[in-house]
Amino acid sequence: MTQHPLIRNGYYGEFGGQFIPEMLRRNFIDLEQAFEDAWKDAEFKSTYADLLRDFVGRPTPLQRADRWSERCGTSVWFKREDLAHTGAHKINNAVGQVLLAMRMGKRHIIAETGAGQHGVATATACAWAGLPCTVFMGAEDMERQQPNVERMRLLGAEVRSANTGSQTLKDATNEAMRHWIAHPEETHYVIGSAVGPHPYPMMVAEFHGIIGEETKTACQTKGIKPSHLVACLGGGSNALGLFLPFLDEDIELIGVEAAGAGVESGRTAATIEKGSPGILHGAKTMILQDDEGQIEEAHSISAGLDYPGIGPLHAHLASTGRLRTAAAEDEEALQAGLLCTRLEGILPALETAHALAWTLRADWSGSEEVILNLSGRGDKDLKNYIQNPGE
Numbered sequence: 001m002t003q004h005p006l007i008r009n010g011y012y013g014e015f016g017g018q019f020i021p022e023m024l025r026r027n028f029i030d031l032e033q034a035f036e037d038a039w040k041d042a043e044f045k046s047t048y049a050d051l052l053r054d055f056v057g058r059p060t061p062l063q064r065a066d067r068w069s070e071r072c073g074t075s076v077w078f079k080r081e082d083l084a085h086t087g088a089h090k091i092n093n094a095v096g097q098v099l100l101a102m103r104m105g106k107r108h109i110i111a112e113t114g115a116g117q118h119g120v121a122t123a124t125a126c127a128w129a130g131l132p133c134t135v136f137m138g139a140e141d142m143e144r145q146q147p148n149v150e151r152m153r154l155l156g157a158e159v160r161s162a163n164t165g166s167q168t169l170k171d172a173t174n175e176a177m178r179h180w181i182a183h184p185e186e187t188h189y190v191i192g193s194a195v196g197p198h199p200y201p202m203m204v205a206e207f208h209g210i211i212g213e214e215t216k217t218a219c220q221t222k223g224i225k226p227s228h229l230v231a232c233l234g235g236g237s238n239a240l241g242l243f244l245p246f247l248d249e250d251i252e253l254i255g256v257e258a259a260g261a262g263v264e265s266g267r268t269a270a271t272i273e274k275g276s277p278g279i280l281h282g283a284k285t286m287i288l289q290d291d292e293g294q295i296e297e298a299h300s301i302s303a304g305l306d307y308p309g310i311g312p313l314h315a316h317l318a319s320t321g322r323l324r325t326a327a328a329e330d331e332e333a334l335q336a337g338l339l340c341t342r343l344e345g346i347l348p349a350l351e352t353a354h355a356l357a358w359t360l361r362a363d364w365s366g367s368e369e370v371i372l373n374l375s376g377r378g379d380k381d382l383k384n385y386i387q388n389p390g391e
């Protein structure tokens with residue numbers, strides 16, 4: 001993993017690194033070594049592959065979205081991560097990291113969550129493994145994503161509310177980090193996106209690489225030559241999972257951020273478009289910050305995109321021009337999600353709905369083959385959809 005051509009001493013170009021307290025130094029040395037060994041170990045990989053097949057339900061389908069394609073005026077395919085166990089891509093990484101934690105002899109799993117999908121995925125993997133699990137979640141997100149809070153509790157996890165700051169994902173991450181620093185020996189922290197200090201961004205991306213690998217295989221089988229890969233960007237894990245195996249190919253990569261009330265409104269989560277380089281949660285990346293380097297609150301209707309940072313690998317890919325970014329506002333994401341429900345019979349997560357919204361207004365010629373990562377299902381967002389039913 002550390003040998004990945006994109007990594008140099010834990011950095012991707014100028015982004016990444018390992019800005020951690022001394023107390024966690026040992027954990028990071030151990031984690032890096034453990035993942036490197038595990039990823040080379042045929043037995044670990046085969047156990048992981050078995051779990052992805054039998055527990056997670058992979059491979060997920062690559063489905064042509066006929067009526068959506070008609071609306072967009074070009075060919076659009078959905079990679080159906082909403083059909084993975086627990087309803088989103090997050091489970092790929094949760095299962096992988098819990099397996100790794102077991103191999104490392106860790107006795108307690110902690111996680112942060114925004115939309116609750118990563119929390120549910122981690123609680124699910126922990127129930128399977130028989131390991132105690134604590135999930136940190138912002139108080140505001142607990143309110144927004146109540147069904148997922150209940151699911152985590154049913155799975156046996158303890159859900160701890162983060163009551164500082166905006167009471168969202170950033171604050172939940174702070175609380176999880178604090179807990180880890182206080183209990184470094186027995187705990188493994190399952191970070192839920194391709195963010196945080198090295199080796200997390202690449203490790204999380206590798207665990208999600210299965211999304212892109214399956215997409216490649218399905219494209220070969222179905223005779224599709226993809227021209228564009230599109231995904232929403234929270235911390236960046238579903239996007240990287242899809243993009244990773246295609247990085248060296250002549251395919252356009254588009255990451256859709258949450259514009260919130262508008263990129264220029266001051267109430268946004270469009271971190272790459274509006275942010276500047278700085279350090280957040282142990283990595284140098286693009287972040288929303290004021291002139292004094294204080295983190296600014298992000299805003300998005302979608303709890304999973306409401307984060308003032310982005311994974312450092314995305315920051316790097318955007319800075320080199322390999323990744324093109326766009327942004328979709330709250331209202332257009334809501335409407336796109338509702339439209340997808342009516343046209344395709346798929347109620348998407350509000351996070352995913354941002355990527356969908358962009359495909360509706362992109363300037364297509366009609367000859368593209370677009371693959372959109374349908375990162376999750378929208379049951380958790382019912383309240384928001386019902387309150388804004390559109391036409």
Ligand SMILES: Cc1ncc(COP(=O)(O)O)c(C=O)c1O
Nearest residue numbers: 193234235236237238304375376
């Ligand atoms: C369904 C779904 N899609 C996307 C995201 C955004 O995260 P990431 O950018 O890491 O894929 C989330 C986060 O919670 C999510 O639940």
